[in-house]
Amino acid sequence: xxxxxxxxxxxxxxxxxxxxxxxxxxxxxxxxxxxxxxxxxxxxxxxxxxxxxxxxxxxxxxxxxxxxxxxxxxxxxxxxxxxxxxxxxxxxxxxxxxxxxxxxxxxxxxxxxxxxxxxxxxxxxxxxxxxxxxxxxxxxxxxxxxxxxxxxxxxxxxxxxxxxxxxxxxxxxxxxxxxxxxxxxxxxxxxxxxxxxxxxxxxxxxxxxxxxxxxxxxxxxxxxxxxxxxxxxxxxxxxxxxxxxxxxxxxxxxxxxxxxxxxxxxxxxxxxxxxxxxxxxxxxxxxxxxxxxxxxxxxxxxxxxxxxxxxxxxxxxxxxxxxxxxxxxxxxxxxxxxxxxxxxxxxxxxxxxxxxxxxxxxxxxxxxxxxxxxxxxxxxxxxxxxxxxxxxxxxxxxxxxxxxxxxxxxxxxxxxxxxxxxxxxxxxxxxxxxxxxxxxxxxxxxxxxxxxxxxxxxxxxxxxxxxxxxxxxxxxxxxxxxxxxxxxxxxxxxxxxxxxxxxxxxxxxxxxxxxxxxxxxxxxxxxxxxxxxxxxxxxxxxxxxxxxxxxxxxxxxxxxxxxxxxxxxxxxxxxxxxxxxxxxxxxxxxxxxxxxxxxxxxxxxxxxxxxxxxxxxxxxxxxxxxxxxxxxxxxxxxxxxxxxxxxxxxxxxxxxxxxxxxxxxxxxxxxxxxxxxxxxxxxxxxxxxxxxxxxxxxxxxxxxxxxxxxxxxxxxxxxxxxxxxxxxxxxxxxxxxxxxxxxxxxxxxxxxxx
Amino acid sequence: xxxxxxxxxxxxxxxxxxxxxxxxxxxxxxxxxxxxxxxxxxxxxxxxxxxxxxxxxxxxxxxxxxxxxxxxxxxxxxxxxxxxxxxxxxxxxxxxxxxxxx
Ligand SMILES: [Zn+2]
Ligand SMILES: [Zn+2]
Ligand SMILES: [Zn+2]
Numbered sequence: 001x002x003x004x005x006x007x008x009x010x011x012x013x014x015x016x017x018x019x020x021x022x023x024x025x026x027x028x029x030x031x032x033x034x035x036x037x038x039x040x041x042x043x044x045x046x047x048x049x050x051x052x053x054x055x056x057x058x059x060x061x062x063x064x065x066x067x068x069x070x071x072x073x074x075x076x077x078x079x080x081x082x083x084x085x086x087x088x089x090x091x092x093x094x095x096x097x098x099x100x101x102x103x104x105x106x107x108x109x110x111x112x113x114x115x116x117x118x119x120x121x122x123x124x125x126x127x128x129x130x131x132x133x134x135x136x137x138x139x140x141x142x143x144x145x146x147x148x149x150x151x152x153x154x155x156x157x158x159x160x161x162x163x164x165x166x167x168x169x170x171x172x173x174x175x176x177x178x179x180x181x182x183x184x185x186x187x188x189x190x191x192x193x194x195x196x197x198x199x200x201x202x203x204x205x206x207x208x209x210x211x212x213x214x215x216x217x218x219x220x221x222x223x224x225x226x227x228x229x230x231x232x233x234x235x236x237x238x239x240x241x242x243x244x245x246x247x248x249x250x251x252x253x254x255x256x257x258x259x260x261x262x263x264x265x266x267x268x269x270x271x272x273x274x275x276x277x278x279x280x281x282x283x284x285x286x287x288x289x290x291x292x293x294x295x296x297x298x299x300x301x302x303x304x305x306x307x308x309x310x311x312x313x314x315x316x317x318x319x320x321x322x323x324x325x326x327x328x329x330x331x332x333x334x335x336x337x338x339x340x341x342x343x344x345x346x347x348x349x350x351x352x353x354x355x356x357x358x359x360x361x362x363x364x365x366x367x368x369x370x371x372x373x374x375x376x377x378x379x380x381x382x383x384x385x386x387x388x389x390x391x392x393x394x395x396x397x398x399x400x401x402x403x404x405x406x407x408x409x410x411x412x413x414x415x416x417x418x419x420x421x422x423x424x425x426x427x428x429x430x431x432x433x434x435x436x437x438x439x440x441x442x443x444x445x446x447x448x449x450x451x452x453x454x455x456x457x458x459x460x461x462x463x464x465x466x467x468x469x470x471x472x473x474x475x476x477x478x479x480x481x482x483x484x485x486x487x488x489x490x491x492x493x494x495x496x497x498x499x500x501x502x503x504x505x506x507x508x509x510x511x512x513x514x515x516x517x518x519x520x521x522x523x524x525x526x527x528x529x530x531x532x533x534x535x536x537x538x539x540x541x542x543x544x545x546x547x548x549x550x551x552x553x554x555x556x557x558x559x560x561x562x563x564x565x566x567x568x569x570x571x572x573x574x575x576x577x578x579x580x581x582x583x584x585x586x587x588x589x590x591x592x593x594x595x596x597x598x599x600x601x602x603x604x605x606x607x608x609x610x611x612x613x614x615x616x617x618x619x620x621x622x623x624x625x626x627x628x629x630x631x632x633x634x635x636x637x638x639x640x641x642x643x644x645x646x647x648x649x650x651x652x653x654x655x656x657x658x659x660x661x662x663x664x665x666x667x668x669x670x671x672x673x674x675x676x677x678x679x680x681x682x683x684x685x686x687x688x689x690x691x692x693x694x695x696x697x698x699x700x701x702x703x704x705x706x707x708x709x710x711x712x713x714x715x716x717x718x719x720x721x722x723x724x725x726x727x728x729x730x731x732x733x734x735x736x737x738x739x740x741x742x743x744x745x746x747x748x749x750x751x752x753x754x
Numbered sequence: 755x756x757x758x759x760x761x762x763x764x765x766x767x768x769x770x771x772x773x774x775x776x777x778x779x780x781x782x783x784x785x786x787x788x789x790x791x792x793x794x795x796x797x798x799x800x801x802x803x804x805x806x807x808x809x810x811x812x813x814x815x816x817x818x819x820x821x822x823x824x825x826x827x828x829x830x831x832x833x834x835x836x837x838x839x840x841x842x843x844x845x846x847x848x849x850x851x852x853x854x855x856x
Contacts, residue, residue: 472761472763473761499801503802510804525759527762528764528766529764530768531766532767532794532803533769533794549757549759550762553759554764565768567771567808568768568804574764577764580760581758582757583758584756585755596764602757603757605755606755606756653755
């Protein structure tokens, strides 16, 4: 029950309100004014349909005359009814927002149809039009206005379909991208108005992460298009310049809006600027990580990329990624039977050099090198390849060891020397296996693949011996070259290790001197290399005896030698060396350089035209049957001998047409991949099947190296287990593969047919 | 057919003509009784074999690296005797060209 006091209190309140509403006018005339003012105010504020407005005489929408509305607002305000007016206004907005919604939907339907940002542009313009048209006038105060804005934005966001975000992102990207012509003076400020609209509509805050992703993608695209495959010079600095010229002005609209001066803008940009700079580093780092294998191949032309990678890695922690990527590429592209050892060594050396640039302490190298070293250790010809390269016996291959690297003794692995003033603690990702890799020379690193250098020294001796024994009277100047080699190797491997090489070299010069003397006493066609036993790597011995005139030549020379050196005798190693022969046959003369066994056999045929294999073998002492067959086939190939019947050889005083047997053998070598080849023998089929095994290797190497000449394929196939085909057989096989459409050939270069 | 040898690049080893002709070729050959290094090798104080580290023949038919024997003879313990048979060392005249050309 209301008490009297309460009743009178309510009455007083009512009176007060009434007086306010009635503006202290007589009777209720004031009240009449208020309701009129209310009506004018709500009419003025009414969220109208801008597409379909009834205009008054002045061309303005009906009821939109601010001169009329201003006193009404004032009255409503005076009557403290502004909150009610706002409430009413917002309610009208709620009811009429469907107008905007409809319009949005029309635009977005068109956008969804063709995803053309040309639909988004006018939508934004249109939204701005709605926003401005519905905006309450200044007279109603800032609270009124900000409530309106907030309400408008809230309704707008819920009205925008999900596809808008996508379209908006594309629009932002377009606003950011300069025209295709990079050199054109592009002014990002031309879009200032658009950005302002975004801001007014609240889109920048709402879609901040989308706008940021536009920035990130923009950076990414630019880095990839500018830097992919461009390894010559460092790019990072250039990218930073680009960023400050092209991206920062854009960022100002987004991240420094409302900054009143440059200083303020700078500090507002600091956070995002650093994130974008990080993104440049990260994108470039990822790119170079993906490219690292080829960057290493291109070294030293890829110095710029390596410098960038070094700088990026200091900013971005991607070291583990780099190791993983490079190990994976190495596994796939390098450490397989299709790659030849020389290539692996070259890439390893380049890897050492490159990673030393990227990571001077050597942790990355240590992690990447380990599988390469293990793989090389298992290859049978690694030492030979290194040694061959060392002595320049590498048919044109690049030297593994830099010519301008000082020649220095091999460094043996050392334990860490903590007293070394240069000593630094191991880097944090080093791992327990890591040993500080003092930047030693390349050769020491290669030699350290093995536990001891002795294997290298042995191999050096063998190689030197082979090379020296190839030297004949006609190219004896090569001895001097070998001497220079040995001098260098002595510095590297130590004097003692190369002592036997010294003896070999002296044998070479002694031989020449002795031969000079012998020839002056009694001219001979024999020019021997006389070697010191025990000092040359064990040369396989032979019980071969040279027949006929050869025996005589040996004896004559040995006699003269003994006259010159009475306390010494000569023991011939008849299976070594070469003989230059001239064969005068009835219809032709043939001049050839052949090994001694070939010479011995043909000498026998001078006296007797037909020999069996057994007779021949017996006539030259004991020689290996397969060696004999090989020697005889040399003469068969020259068309001087003919095997007819099997194991019987006949001298062809007159040349014959290539026999049928030879022709058939050639066909046999060709892989019978052609289905209609009649009656393939089991042997032929086996040969074909075996060859198919090697196809995998060929395919592998062509995949990795893209194109190769036949002789390279042949030399690389030699690493495939059991491969023993001649290059002619390989050529036939490749030809057959070409007919099958597996490969193509141009100018003698083979490629996979893709 | 006529076979003409235009040029022959042959390979041979030199051997000391120790007088023990037809020595065992497959083995390491004879070794110096003092240093146990083959005659065609060199004595421990030399690096080059052959004329730089010659042999010396004794009347007793024993053969040594000359450097090895001289060093031995230089020691008091040798009593100027051949280390193999303890006969007084007498250096033999080399029978020049004695080795039959086989
Ligand atoms: Zn000795
Ligand atoms: Zn000596
Ligand atoms: Zn004696």
